[in-house]
Amino acid sequence: MSDVVLKDLSGPVVLLGAGKMGGAMLEGWLKLGLPPHLAVVIDPHLPDSVALALKARGVAVNPPAHVVAAPAVLLLAVKPQVAPDAVPQVAPLARPGTLVVSIMAGRTLAFLADHFPDGTPLVRAIPNTPAAIGRGVSVAVPSATVSTADRALASALLGAIGIVEWVDDEALMDAATAVSGSGPAYVFLLAEVLAEAGRAAGLPADLSARIARATVSGSGALLDASDLPAATLRQNVTSPGGTTAAALAVLMHEARGFGPLMEAAVAAATRRGKELAG
Ligand SMILES: NC(=O)C1=CN([C@@H]2O[C@H](COP(=O)(O)OP(=O)(O)OC[C@H]3O[C@@H](n4cnc5c(N)ncnc54)[C@H](O)[C@@H]3O)[C@@H](O)[C@H]2O)C=CC1
Ligand SMILES: O=C(O)[C@@H]1CCC=N1
16 A cells, blocks of 8 residues: 555655665655655755766755645654754745654654644654665654544655554653664674674684674574564573573673663663753
């Protein structure tokens, strides 16, 4: 159903900020059948090469505001810190019925409501970078003004880059951001520190980096392919009295292991999300 929704839009999707996350979303939409002439990018700092490549595919890049037709969607993908300057620049493009979707960490529905006319349907969402390969996770919360059709449209846009989880309680968004929005960084860090630990244990650095990377990605693929809980997959690696058990005694230490460390990390990210609310 997503591709049908994207092909039948009433107007363009206007993307404010086509950086890492916004750019990945745009790729997903185009791949899923959004006609390029229905994509508009507004990003004054886009590298020329990226802007030219998008234009060559038929996407409008930084067109004058008066030539932008009534947008079906305004998707806000600038940094939360620049939002107070950037959002008012595109807000006048909104028409009655334009769906506004923000993927800015921390920025609340109340912040968005302050910038758009009363009644504007608003969705606050948080995607993640595996979106670049269609394997993203987005958590989304609607404003009270979002209709069933708006929600289907937001699901289509976010579903173009992975799975979508809707929540009704906006208070969950900062913690969701800390888990799935920031989460890929924790996994990539695992690949980095595992490689470094292998080097410290005597492996050549390049060999250690290769096997650590393949181990993290292979384990993710196994997790994806399997119906088993992560804990069972972990236990399947762990022979009693073996090497893994020795390592897990360190990593699962009640006070100094992964558990309390990750809890502190997610709590720090959640706090930062609240600060970014502005
Ligand atoms: N990178 C990630 O993993 C995730 C990012 N987000 C959110 O997505 C948003 C964008 O993050 P990234 O893509 O990582 O950042 P980024 O820095 O790659 O992209 C931001 C883009 O905004 C553009 N920009 C700056 N000022 C602008 C203005 N006044 N008007 C229009 N465009 C402007 C920049 O040129 C850049 O292309 C942030 O709000 C972030 O919280 C959400 C989930 C995950
Ligand atoms: O680090 C950030 O603030 C953004 C939001 C989630 C991932 N990147």
